[in-house]
Amino acid sequence: MFKDDQRWRKEYNKFQQKKSAFDEETINSNWLRADSINEVKAKAIINKYGYPGYNRVGDTSNDFWAIVQHCDDDIAFQERILVLLKKEVDKNNADRSNYALLTDRVLVNKHQKQIYGTQIKLDPKTKKAAPFPLKFPKSVDKLRKQMGLGPLAVYVKSFNTV
Incomplete structure (x- = not known):
């Protein structure tokens, strides 16, 4: 599968x-x-x-x-x-990071703000990656760490280098 x-x-x-x-x-x-x-x-x-x-x-x-x-x-x-x-x-x-990713995926699919910043969009004009809107932007890195995820800035940067 x-x-x-x-x-x-x-x-x-x-x-x-x-x-x-x-x-x-x-x-x-x-x-x-x-x-x-x-x-x-x-x-x-x-x-x-x-x-x-x-x-x-x-x-x-x-x-x-x-x-x-x-x-x-x-x-x-x-x-x-x-x-x-x-x-x-x-x-x-x-895997807790999988839980975080699926949580955000569901929230974004429901047009709600995500928690962990795992769902990324590309700006059509700049071609730069950015997370879909965050529910807790000030504490996102702390929340990501609890789920075994690295800092959001590093994650987003990985999409911009592809």
Whole structure:
């Protein structure tokens, strides 16, 4: 599932650099199809087993999280995962930074201010990266540190060097 999740995202990056063997339409349609199939599979996994934490699947738990992170067309599902993921994080059975990333993703998808500054947008004029609006801008780095994330300025800078 994770390979399928990443394949067309990587191909899109190649396309942006004019290095892909595929056109944009082919990439986008395959990307959407892979996400759709993975979403169905992720829901089946959750319904049958609950959230797959480290004790059940090892580091593959992070791959599962990435798939859920890309289920933007079903925010209710992502919110359901947040509840399950939080329980696993509290037991040190899942990555807290993944919880932070999904929390922000859901908030941004709901047009609300994010907490950890993990969701980034590019200014179309300047082509510079910046976080979507923050709920607690003065304490964002403290909140990020609690979730195992580095300083926001360093994170944003990493997008500006790509």
